Amino acid sequence: MIRRRAFLAVGMVFLGAAAPLFAAGDAAHTKEALPNRTVAVVVAAAFAAAAWRFRSQILAFLKEAVAIANFSDRIRRASFWLSLLLFGSIALLFHQAGNSTWATKFGASLFKWLWMAWNDPIYDSSHGPLVPVISLGLLWWNRKAILACPTAPDGRGLAVAVLALVFHWMGMRGQIPRASVLALILLLWSLVWCFQGLPRARAMAFPIAFLVFIIPMNFLETLVAFPMRLMVTIVSTKIGQTLGIAVMRDGTRIFDPTGAYQYDVAPACSGIRSLTAIVMLSLIYGYVTQRGAWKKAILCLSGLPLAVAGNIVRITSIIVAAQCFGQEAGNIVHEWFGFLIFLVVVLLLVGVSRLINADYAVLRRRWKTFLPRDARATATKPLSAP
Amino acid sequence: MNPPRAGIARSFGIPATLIALVLLALVITRKTTDVHAEATAGISMQLPARIGEWVGADAPVAQIERDYLGPDTEFARKIYRDSKGREIFLGLVLSGRDRSSIHAAEACLVGQGWTIREGGIFRVPMDSPKPYALDMMRLVITRSARAPDGRTVSARNWYYYWFVGKNRLTPRHLNRILWTAFDRIFSNVHHRWAYVALIVNPPPGREKETEEMVRDFVRAAVPLFQKTTG
Numbered sequence: 001m002i003r004r005r006a007f008l009a010v011g012m013v014f015l016g017a018a019a020p021l022f023a024a025g026d027a028a029h030t031k032e033a034l035p036n037r038t039v040a041v042v043v044a045a046a047f048a049a050a051a052w053r054f055r056s057q058i059l060a061f062l063k064e065a066v067a068i069a070n071f072s073d074r075i076r077r078a079s080f081w082l083s084l085l086l087f088g089s090i091a092l093l094f095h096q097a098g099n100s101t102w103a104t105k106f107g108a109s110l111f112k113w114l115w116m117a118w119n120d121p122i123y124d125s126s127h128g129p130l131v132p133v134i135s136l137g138l139l140w141w142n143r144k145a146i147l148a149c150p151t152a153p154d155g156r157g158l159a160v161a162v163l164a165l166v167f168h169w170m171g172m173r174g175q176i177p178r179a180s181v182l183a184l185i186l187l188l189w190s191l192v193w194c195f196q197g198l199p200r201a202r203a204m205a206f207p208i209a210f211l212v213f214i215i216p217m218n219f220l221e222t223l224v225a226f227p228m229r230l231m232v233t234i235v236s237t238k239i240g241q242t243l244g245i246a247v248m249r250d251g252t253r254i255f256d257p258t259g260a261y262q263y264d265v266a267p268a269c270s271g272i273r274s275l276t277a278i279v280m281l282s283l284i285y286g287y288v289t290q291r292g293a294w295k296k297a298i299l300c301l302s303g304l305p306l307a308v309a310g311n312i313v314r315i316t317s318i319i320v321a322a323q324c325f326g327q328e329a330g331n332i333v334h335e336w337f338g339f340l341i342f343l344v345v346v347l348l349l350v351g352v353s354r355l356i357n358a359d360y361a362v363l364r365r366r367w368k369t370f371l372p373r374d375a376r377a378t379a380t381k382p383l384s385a386p
Numbered sequence: 387m388n389p390p391r392a393g394i395a396r397s398f399g400i401p402a403t404l405i406a407l408v409l410l411a412l413v414i415t416r417k418t419t420d421v422h423a424e425a426t427a428g429i430s431m432q433l434p435a436r437i438g439e440w441v442g443a444d445a446p447v448a449q450i451e452r453d454y455l456g457p458d459t460e461f462a463r464k465i466y467r468d469s470k471g472r473e474i475f476l477g478l479v480l481s482g483r484d485r486s487s488i489h490a491a492e493a494c495l496v497g498q499g500w501t502i503r504e505g506g507i508f509r510v511p512m513d514s515p516k517p518y519a520l521d522m523m524r525l526v527i528t529r530s531a532r533a534p535d536g537r538t539v540s541a542r543n544w545y546y547y548w549f550v551g552k553n554r555l556t557p558r559h560l561n562r563i564l565w566t567a568f569d570r571i572f573s574n575v576h577h578r579w580a581y582v583a584l585i586v587n588p589p590p591g592r593e594k595e596t597e598e599m600v601r602d603f604v605r606a607a608v609p610l611f612q613k614t615t616g
Contacts, residue, residue, distance in 0.1 A: 082401040089408040102456075102486040153400050158561045161404060165411040172419050174567025175485045194400045219560060222492050227507060243560040251503025251526055351387055 047133055061143055086191075093168075094184055102177040111183065114175050117216045119304040127280075132214065134284070138207035141288060141317035149199040155324030156202070164190055166370045178215050185211045206287050210280075218278050228308060234263045236315035245323045256318060261327035263318055263334065265311075277304035278310065278345050287347050295356050299349065306348045310341035421570050427578040428614035430549040431462045431480055438473035438606045445475065453487075458482025466603070474507050474603055475585040478611065481578055485566045488581045490559040491547050500527040507557055510545060510601050514609040518616050522546045522584075522604075523557040537547070546584040546600065554579045556614045582612070 051058060098110025118128035123266040139146065164186035171179030189208045193201035233252050240247040240254075248257055255262035285297030317340065322330030333340075435442050440463035451461070460480040467473050481487040492502060508524040511517070525545040533539045548555060549562040556562055562579055569575050586606070588596035 071597065078398070079401070082398065086401050087406050087464070089405050089412070091414070092406050093412045097412055097419070100419050102484055122497060154402060158400065158403060158407070165407060168569075169411065169415050170571050172415050173421065174561065174571045191404070194404065198559070201545070218493065219563075220559075222505065223560065225483050226492075230504070243593070251528075252501070253503060253528075265499065314428060377444075 018338075045214050047137070060149070061140075083195075088188065090184075094180070097172060098168075098180055100172045101177055101179045110177060110180050111229065114181065114214065118214075123216040124218040124221070125214075125271075125276075127277065128214045128216070131280075132210060135207045135210045136279075138210060138284070139204065142203065142207065146200060146203045149197070151196045151200055153195055154197045156198070157190045157195075160190035160193060167208060167310075178219075179317055181215045182212070183208070192317065210283065213276065213280055215319075219271050220275075225275055228275065228304075229265050232308060232311040232315055235312050235321060236265075239312070239316045240319040240323070243320070245319060247319050247323070250331055254315070256322070261322040261330055263315075263322070263330060274311070274341065275304070275307050278307040278342070281342070281345065282306060282349055285346075285353070289353055290357075298356055299352060302349070302352050306345045306352075307341075309348060310344040313344045314338075314341045355368045389552055392550045410480045414509055417451075421574045421576050423576045424552060424578060425465055426508045427480055427614065428551065428552050429478060429480065429579055429580040429582070430611045430613070431460050431478060432611065433462045433464045433476060433478065434607075435464045437466060437603070437610065438609075439468050439547040440474065440603065441468075442466045442476075445477070455479070456482050456484055458484075459487040466607075473587065474600070475583070477583045477585075477608065479583075481580070481592065483576060485563060487578070488549070488559075488562070488579060491523070491545065491581075491583065492559075495525070495527055495545065498529075499531075502527055507508065508600075510604045512605060512615070514605075516615055518607065520555065520604065521549065522548045522616075541587070544586050544588055544596070544600070546586075550580040550582060550614050553614060582608075 008193040094110040095112075096108055099106050099108055099113040101113075108117055114128065116127050117123040166181045166182035167186065168180045171177060171183060185208060189201060189205065190210075191203050192208070229252055233249055233254060237247055237249040237254060246257055248255055252265040253262060253264065282303035283300045286296045290296045290299055314337070316332045317337065319328045400598055433442060434537060443466075445463035445465050446463045447463060452459070458483050461478065463475070463477040465475050477489055494506075495502060502525050504526040506524060508522045510520045510522065512520050523546065526542070526545075527545050528542045530538050531541045548557045549559070550560070552566060556565070556567055566577065566579060569577055584600070586596055586600055
């Protein structure tokens with residue numbers, strides 16, 4: 001049951017993360033791709049349908065959450081208005097004093113800055129609006145563990161709130177709105193700690209931390225994505241040459257010396273957007289399928305190397321297709337098999353997951369039964385000095 | 387069931403404290419976001435008319451750039467030509483009170499239709515006004531366009547850039563942003579960073595020669611407009 005749910009959750013999140021990537025990736029080539037907003041609406045509609053399907057469970061979940069307070073009506077009502085006032089003042093802070101850079105374009109609102117960044121191709125973050133939806137999905141997926149945590153208001157959370165506010169102040173003063181977004185996420189988490197206590201805050205840490213992906217990551221393009229793209233181009237060219245194909249490379253351009261075909265390993269396909277989607281995917285996969293912090297960490301950290309591997313497979317398959325059937329065939333692989341990279345990454349994630357979850361004692365026993373009798377004796381014999 | 391007194395205190399005390407903290411942050415942030423704007427920059431915005439045998443001619447700045455980058459952003463651009471017909475573009479952008487009046491070159495170039503093929507640091511040893519190493523970012527950029535007669539014309543340029551602060555030099559955009567933030571937060575000062583760009587078109591097969599030409603040009607030109615030496 002859990003496996004089936006995990007599979008469904010990963011599938012939904014994968015579709016959610018991959019859809020805007022394909023839309024935005026195509027936009028760079030054709031400029032006639034599906035607008036990102038349409039994709040967001042489609043995904044939101046899918047989530048709404050899912051919410052309708054599970055409405056009874058959601059209602060039960062909400063009732064349980066409300067019942068936790070266990071206060072009298074009067075106190076509960078007062079708490080409600082106080083909470084509303086708190087969220088209003090947080091919204092006021094980040095709307096009135098949330099952004100200090102490029103005021104002529106964005107004004108002082110951090111929300112406006114985020115929205116503009118999500119819709120500006122320069123920022124490469126059209127997936128931004130989907131991230132809160134995915135975070136909510138992860139909270140829902142882990143709701144039993146979250147609700148099982150003991151709750152009590154905890155004043156220690158105020159220290160984290162102060163830290164978040166100081167961080168926001170630094171972001172404002174330093175003209176770094178991304179720091180203010182981080183501060184907002186930290187502040188949200190501190191509210192959970194303050195009102196529900198540390199155990200519940202811990203249980204909700206990953207879905208809230210996942211909101212980090214609402215931050216435009218385009219600043220990593222030169223730092224991470226470009227060197228990665230160059231490496232992918234070099235390795236794919238080498239593989240092509242090893243296979244006997246006379247492919248050549250000029251920077252991120254791959255071409256045939258006779259001029260039969262040429263391709264550019266462009267940022268739209270192998271840049272920060274693709275990298276972000278894959279890292280998000282591996283984080284979600286690690287979170288929903290693994291038990292134990294180190295296993296989750298391994299799967300999460302494997303995102304970057306797996307992105308490189310997926311890209312290499314994709315570029316190499318384009319080279320092979322172009323060599324065998326010409327430029328047009330390579331174009332078809334390039335245009336229609338963009339999901340190949342995700343397929344490779346998912347398969348590799350499953351492989352890594354199996355590797356870290358394997359029972360090596362059982363495997364060793366099975367291996368010994370497969371060995372011939374003599375070899376088995378040698379395998380069990382202790383090593384001795386000559 | 388009535389909650390215990392301590393429970394009520396926490397239930398009301400924590401949100402009330404949080405509201406007070408958030409409102410305090412609002413006031414402090416609004417009052418202290420503006421910092422002292424340093425008027426002097428690390429460069430002079432007057433590009434020389436001649437640099438050795440190179441003769442400069444003014445290059446235009448598009449109105450869209452002026453509109454996009456804020457009214458206090460300053461520009462200086464010249465195209466230098468020598469007697470052999472070689473050309474070097476030299477452009478300066480001096481930021482205003484907003485750090486975003488200088489953008490990451492990579493984003494702008496891609497936005498203009500260029501493709502970045504390679505990138506890396508290019509170091510030029512300087513000897514004036516004192517010996518220091520000037521690190522520049524060098525990008526190999528290409529662009530294809532359809533000519534009126536239907537042919538596809540390709541351009542391949544070398545794009546060099548670096549950032550000049552009042553007392554700092556860096557070839558990396560992220561470093562400039564972090565230094566700007568550091569100075570604003572801890573020194574209460576906003577330095578006007580400048581962005582220097584240099585573009586050449588290397589003829590095929592003469593890359594080494596072009597590299598030497600750039601080195602010589604930078605050694606001769608930079609001391610004439612750049613005050614900061616790192």
